[in-house]
Amino acid sequence: MKQYCYCHTLIGRLLLVGENGLLEKLHFPKSADHTVIEENWNLNEEYFSDILYQLKEYFAGRLQNFKVKMHLEGTDFQLRVWQELQQIPYGKTASYGQIAKQIGNPKACRAVGGANNKNPIPIIIPCHRIIGNDGSLTGFGGGLELKKDLLRLEKVPGLS
Numbered sequence: 001m002k003q004y005c006y007c008h009t010l011i012g013r014l015l016l017v018g019e020n021g022l023l024e025k026l027h028f029p030k031s032a033d034h035t036v037i038e039e040n041w042n043l044n045e046e047y048f049s050d051i052l053y054q055l056k057e058y059f060a061g062r063l064q065n066f067k068v069k070m071h072l073e074g075t076d077f078q079l080r081v082w083q084e085l086q087q088i089p090y091g092k093t094a095s096y097g098q099i100a101k102q103i104g105n106p107k108a109c110r111a112v113g114g115a116n117n118k119n120p121i122p123i124i125i126p127c128h129r130i131i132g133n134d135g136s137l138t139g140f141g142g143g144l145e146l147k148k149d150l151l152r153l154e155k156v157p158g159l160s
Helices: 046-059 076-085 096-102 109-117 144-153
Strands: 003-009 012-019 022-027
Touching: 003 046, 012 046, 076 096, 076 109, 096 109
Parallel strands: none
Antiparallel strands: 003 012, 012 022
16 A cells, blocks of 8 residues: 655655655655545555655755665666666766766767656655756756755755
């Protein structure tokens, strides 16, 4: 049975969804992907207690590396991109081109962007750390202001 709960943060209310001891989704307040809570889902903060604690610590600036068991569904390419995103250190950024090279497909910048956009567990899989090849901030499912807020929280150099 699916479990869900809400996490109240300084960026708004996040929705967490999981099953079988694994996190499956994390949604931003203004996410384009609207998850509908189904009647048979169970509202259960205890199920997510460790993740809620980690998110609280992250937003307080005391946690840099999440340790969360996840279940990800996607294409092989998306899974490789999401795995690579998790290698970007806290407070650092990488470009679409860098990620494409890291996964062995240097011409796949646009496809990396597409996979980044489909990331089901943002923040924990840090898609906000991806920037344009020219160093610019680019699209983000939670909006560019939220992306800036997350990068400022992580004290990424060059943001005002």
